[in-house]
Amino acid sequence: xxxxxxxxxxxxxxxxxxxxxxxxxxxxxxxxxxxxxxxxxxxxxxxxxxxxxxxxxxxxxxxxxxxxxxxxxxxxxxxxxxxxxxxxxxxxxxxxxxxxxxxxxxxxxxxxxxxxxxxxxxxxxxxxxxxxxxxxxxxxxxxxxxxxxxxxxxxxxxxxxxxxxxxxxxxxxxxxxxxxxxxxxxxxxxxxxxxxxxxxxxxxxxxxxxxxxxxxxxxxxxxxxxxxxxxxxxxxxxxxxxxxxxxxxxxxxxxxxxxxxxxxxxxxxxxxxxxxxxxxxxxxxxxxxxxxxxxxxxxxxxxxxxxxxxxxxxxxxxxxxxxxxxxxxxxxxxxxxxxxxxxxxxxxxxxxxxxxxxxxxxxxxxxxxxxxxxxxxxxxxxxxxxxxxxxxxxxxxxxxxxxxxxxxxxxxxxxxxxxxxxxxxxxxxxxxxxxxxxxxxxxxxxxxxxxxxxxxxxxxxxxxxxxxxxxxxxxxxxxxxxxxxxxxxxxxx
Amino acid sequence: xxxxxxxxxxxxxxxxxxxxxxxxxxxxxxxxxxxxxxxxxxxxxxxxxxxxxxxxxxxxxxxxxxxxxxxxxxxxxxxxxxxxxxxxxxxxxxxxxxxxxxxxxxxxxxxxxxxxxxxxxxxxxxxxxxxxxxxxxxxxxxxxxxxxxxxxxxxxxxxxxxxxxxxxxxxxxxxxxxxxxxxxxxxxxxxxxxxxxxxxxxxxxxxxxxxxxxxxxxxxxxxxxxxxxxxxxxxxxxxxxxxxxxxxxxxxxxxxxxxxxxxxxxxxxxxxxxxxxxxxxxxxxxxxxxxxxxxxxxxxxxxxxxxxxxxxxxxxxxxxxxxxxxxxxxxxxxxxxxxxxxxxxxxxxxxxxxxxxxxxxxxxxxxxxxxxxxxxxxxxxxxxxxxxxxxxxxxxxxxxxxxxxxxxxxxxxxxxxxxxxxxxxxxxxxxxxxxxxxxxxxxxxxxxxxxxxxxxxxxxxxxxxxxxxxxxxxxxxxxxxxxxxxxxxxxxx
Numbered sequence: 012x013x014x015x016x017x018x019x020x021x022x023x024x025x026x027x028x029x030x031x032x033x034x035x036x037x038x039x040x041x042x043x044x045x046x047x048x049x050x051x052x053x054x055x056x057x058x059x060x061x062x063x064x065x066x067x068x069x070x071x072x073x074x075x076x077x078x079x080x081x082x083x084x085x086x087x088x089x090x091x092x093x094x095x096x097x098x099x100x101x102x103x104x105x106x107x108x109x110x111x112x113x114x115x116x117x118x119x120x121x122x123x124x125x126x127x128x129x130x131x132x133x134x135x136x137x138x139x140x141x142x143x144x145x146x147x148x149x150x151x152x153x154x155x156x157x158x159x160x161x162x163x164x165x166x167x168x169x170x171x172x173x174x175x176x177x178x179x180x181x182x183x184x185x186x187x188x189x190x191x192x193x194x195x196x197x198x199x200x201x202x203x204x205x206x207x208x209x210x211x212x213x214x215x216x217x218x219x220x221x222x223x224x225x226x227x228x229x230x231x232x233x234x235x236x237x238x239x240x241x242x243x244x245x246x247x248x249x250x251x252x253x254x255x256x257x258x259x260x261x262x263x264x265x266x267x268x269x270x271x272x273x274x275x276x277x278x279x280x281x282x283x284x285x286x287x288x289x290x291x292x293x294x295x296x297x298x299x300x301x302x303x304x305x306x307x308x309x310x311x312x313x314x315x316x317x318x319x320x321x322x323x324x325x326x327x328x329x330x331x332x333x334x335x336x337x338x339x340x341x342x343x344x345x346x347x348x349x350x351x352x353x354x355x356x357x358x359x360x361x362x363x364x365x366x367x368x369x370x371x372x373x374x375x376x377x378x379x380x381x382x383x384x385x386x387x388x389x390x391x392x393x394x395x396x397x398x399x400x401x402x403x404x405x406x407x408x409x410x411x412x413x414x415x416x417x418x419x420x421x422x423x424x425x426x427x428x429x430x431x432x433x434x435x436x437x438x439x440x441x442x443x444x445x446x447x448x449x450x451x452x453x454x455x456x457x458x459x460x461x462x463x464x465x466x467x468x469x470x471x472x473x474x475x476x477x478x479x480x481x482x483x484x485x486x487x488x489x490x491x492x493x494x495x496x497x498x499x500x501x502x503x504x
Numbered sequence: 505x506x507x508x509x510x511x512x513x514x515x516x517x518x519x520x521x522x523x524x525x526x527x528x529x530x531x532x533x534x535x536x537x538x539x540x541x542x543x544x545x546x547x548x549x550x551x552x553x554x555x556x557x558x559x560x561x562x563x564x565x566x567x568x569x570x571x572x573x574x575x576x577x578x579x580x581x582x583x584x585x586x587x588x589x590x591x592x593x594x595x596x597x598x599x600x601x602x603x604x605x606x607x608x609x610x611x612x613x614x615x616x617x618x619x620x621x622x623x624x625x626x627x628x629x630x631x632x633x634x635x636x637x638x639x640x641x642x643x644x645x646x647x648x649x650x651x652x653x654x655x656x657x658x659x660x661x662x663x664x665x666x667x668x669x670x671x672x673x674x675x676x677x678x679x680x681x682x683x684x685x686x687x688x689x690x691x692x693x694x695x696x697x698x699x700x701x702x703x704x705x706x707x708x709x710x711x712x713x714x715x716x717x718x719x720x721x722x723x724x725x726x727x728x729x730x731x732x733x734x735x736x737x738x739x740x741x742x743x744x745x746x747x748x749x750x751x752x753x754x755x756x757x758x759x760x761x762x763x764x765x766x767x768x769x770x771x772x773x774x775x776x777x778x779x780x781x782x783x784x785x786x787x788x789x790x791x792x793x794x795x796x797x798x799x800x801x802x803x804x805x806x807x808x809x810x811x812x813x814x815x816x817x818x819x820x821x822x823x824x825x826x827x828x829x830x831x832x833x834x835x836x837x838x839x840x841x842x843x844x845x846x847x848x849x850x851x852x853x854x855x856x857x858x859x860x861x862x863x864x865x866x867x868x869x870x871x872x873x874x875x876x877x878x879x880x881x882x883x884x885x886x887x888x889x890x891x892x893x894x895x896x897x898x899x900x901x902x903x904x905x906x907x908x909x910x911x912x913x914x915x916x917x918x919x920x921x922x923x924x925x926x927x928x929x930x931x932x933x934x935x936x937x938x939x940x941x942x943x944x945x946x947x948x949x950x951x952x953x954x955x956x957x958x959x960x961x962x963x964x965x966x967x968x969x970x971x972x973x974x975x976x977x978x979x980x981x982x983x984x985x986x987x988x989x990x991x992x993x994x995x996x997x
Contacts, residue, residue: 117868117870119743119747119869119870120868120869120870120901121750121869122868164696164700166694166696170693172755175694177700178671187973187977191973191976192973193971193973193974194973195974196949197949197951199867199868199901199949199950199951199954200663200869200900200901200902201659201663201866201897201900201901201902201951201955202866202953203656203657203659203707203951203953203955203956203958204951204952204953204962204966204970205707205958205966205970205978205996205997206707206977206981206982206996207657207670207700207703207704207706207707207708208974208977208978210700210703211699211700211703211704211981213700214696214698214699214700215699215700219699230754231751231754233754250612254612257614257724258724259805259806260805260806261723261724261726261755261805262755262756262805263755263805312752312753312755312756313751313752313753313814321806324806373692373694374692375610375613375615375691375692376612376613376614376693377610377611377612377613378613407693407694408613408692408693409693456689456690456691456692457692458694458695458696458697459697460695460696460697461692461694461696462694462696463696464696465696465697469697473697473698477697477698478686478687480680480684480685480686480687481686481688481698481701483684484680484686484699484701484985485698485701487985488699488704488981488984488985489699490984491980491981491983491984492977492980492981503698503699504698
């Protein structure tokens with residue numbers, strides 16, 4: 012890049028987009044240069060806010076001309092640093108937040124066409140006003156954008172029934188690295204007229220194109236939805252419970268979340284009120300300690316009674332077979348919220364506790380219990396008394412296999428000192444822990460990033476693990492579509 | 505290509521694969537050089553039968569060296585000529601039929617890993633022995649192979665609930681155009697570790713790689729499955745019925761097939777016995793004539809009674825709202841088979857009747873009735889008294905919009921003379937009809953190949969319709985992955 016390239020590009024971008032759409036002051040840039048978990052701190056030359064796909068396409072043409080690296084960004088809620096610029100000060104963030112129009116709502120076709128900058132929450136609300144359901148659901152949905160959800164193929168708690176973000180999208184509009192607009196906004200369930208470009212862009216984390224709009228797939232809204240918290244003795248019993256629930260419910264099983272005893276313990280430690288509602292099930296008496304547990308959600312399109320019959324039949328069979336030892340079905344919306352709140356508070360409680368090694372792995376569902384057993388043993392052998400805060404989307408084979416420092420390190424310390432001690436332990440051991448877990452994941456034919464993507468955080472590990480053939484295929488595609496390498500360099504590959 | 509290249513390649517292939525795996529005699533080649541519908545007649549230099557992915561990979565390396573064009577072929581049941589060689593006599597067919605091993609069965613993970621040459625029927629049977637369901641289902645399933653189903657992203661009657669072939673595959677093994685083996689045989693529901701190579705190969709009709717093995721997704725087997733034949737006055741009423749059924753059943757609605765009055769008439773004309781069972785519903789008296797109708801299938805994972813309750817509630821609401829005027833629920837397996845046999849006989853009856861223009865289109869579900877109305881009017885204005893044998897996967901927006909010659913052309917002719925007269929009419933008008941239908945499909949943002957692929961049959965039309973950006977993206981990917989253009993040249997692009 013010539014020294015004059017960046018200022019010339021920014022001057023031309025300002026002419027094209029308007030001065031207000033190009034920001035370069037450090038104070039303006041700061042919030043966009045740090046990722047959500049505050050693990051990656053970048054330095055950008057500027058942030059651009061194009062107001063339409065056409066303006067974005069022209070911006071990309073300019074970037075190609077001047078060889079400027081562009082970093083696509085939506086709600087900046089990614090968990091792998093995929094939307095954070097590097098530290099060079101030469102990359103330019105392109106925010107999609109001003110692309111926030113609703114293009115089309117079609118209740119009969121059950122589709123919603125929106126631009127990339129719409130938040131996930133807004134998309135859910137739009138579907139709701141159409142009498143339908145957009146099932147993608149995750150913690151950051153108030154700020155995460157549809158564009159970001161698709162660029163990272165987001166997961167969440169409804170994947171078991173409805174699939175990943177990829178499965179919830181029928182069509183895309185994309186600005187390519189060449190600065191063309193590809194109109195693939197098809198509202199079709201079936202289309203076999205050539206290569207599946209849509210799925211190539213989905214999950215490519217902004218390295219192959221800018222997703223500017225998408226056709227989202229909507230579903231009938233369930234009339235009845237019931238949640239139960241079920242006490243199980245082990246991950247193996249959780250797996251047996253899953254088999255019972257799937258055989259009885261098939262698609263009516265819309266949630267199956269596992270919480271290890273230690274993952275609930277961290278909630279008890281830091282947010283005891285939150286854990287209260289489930290206490291009778293998961294225990295916690297001084298004698299027995301906490302147990303592992305499963306949140307089951309059953310939905311029925313037409314009747315709450317039918318959902319209740321199904322859920323009760325699952326629990327009855329599980330207790331009869333001694334797969335589960337106790338269960339409560341939430342009897343009100345408030346109780347349902349309380350149970351899900353417990354599950355969702357694990358992440359917050361862990362953050363309150365101190366830094367952890369956070370892993371986002373998947374293995375075949377059939378091997379999940381075996382994986383947890385072997386992995387826990389290996390970890391405890393190497394690091395006695397570390398805490399294994401595992402929980403996650405058990406029905407998808409996806410576990411947030413998270414590891415906290417030994418509590419013994421915190422004896423007699425203040426909260427602040429405790430967090431410093433935990434941080435020191437994790438910083439010292441994170442590399443070893445990550446590699447050990449990933450190696451076992453590979454031995455189980457699993458994935459080291461089930462739903463969070465590679466970004467910067469998992470890139471090196473993924474590259475270490477991938478076969479040469481797969482690396483070559485990915486590089487070939489990147490090189491073919493983005494020969495100047497201007498789209499999100501340093502991410503994914 | 506040097507004149508000596510082909511004989512040298514074949515000699516080396518014979519050394520590699522063994523003499524029995526390389527056939528060049530015209531009589532041996534003939535059945536593999538004609539497509540299933542006998543519309544494309546090719547001439548190949550040879551057909552190869554590699555017995556493993558490793559041998560296939562080495563064969564592809566040889567083909568690259570000698571610049572030999574390879575045509576992948578499975579069960580040779582494709583409907584668009586995608587597996588038929590050209591007429592040059594220089595292309596070499598590569599049959600996947602000897603890759604027919606079962607690699608892995610995992611009932612708990614609900615996956616089945618098989619090689620490409622396994623038939624669809626065999627895959628269904630394997631799933632059944634595991635107590636599970638592999639839902640892909642189509643007419644040619646006794647000979648169609650899993651490799652071919654995935655290469656063409658096959659559809660069928662269960663897409664409404666379970667998706668296309670693409671949605672039923674978790675992982676692939678592929679021999680790339682460079683002769684590498686990509687092992688992407690992941691048995692995972694979630695994996696966000698890079699580009700979605702799997703979906704790029706699926707549906708690429710053998711132009712980007714040879715699919716050699718696949719991980720198939722299985723489902724709980726429904727305990728109750730019930731079918732009803734419902735009389736509706738029009739496509740608009742069929743659409744209203746679909747809305748009622750989806751709202752009440754969601755995923756329990758596993759089939760929704762529309763049959764226009766004229767599509768059933770052709771069955772009545774040629775196979776009157778087959779049409780008998782549905783006669784009380786679809787009519788056919790001299791006064792009233794036949795009506796449009798819909799086959800609805802409801803499945804329930806756990807109970808036949810629950811399926812029956814749902815189906816009855818759909819029919820009751822439809823009749824109350826005057827969306828439907830009559831219905832029968834099949835009361836036995838024999839009756840169920842009879843109703844589906846009526847639907848499946850449409851294609852056979854049409855073939856008996858004489859040649860037709862066969863189209864495989866999709867539009868947004870919400871616009872399907874409007875499309876049929878406008879299209880029928882346009883067709884009848886141009887060609888009075890032609891027959892509109894429309895039927896298809898209404899719930900997916902996918903219609904086999906087929907057109908038969910006017911019956912008046914056959915007055916006083918023998919069956920053979922009739923077919924000749926129909927053929928003459930269709931041959932004269934096919935181009936015009938295809939273009940008119942496709943142009944309206946494009947105006948409705950639809951697809952001109954919903955499930956059959958492009959192959960040779962629809963390539964030119966697809967290319968006429970596609971945007972320059974999309975054509976460029978497809979060509980870029982093809983060029984990057986197969987720079988020598990040895991994989992299935994002349995197909996798709």
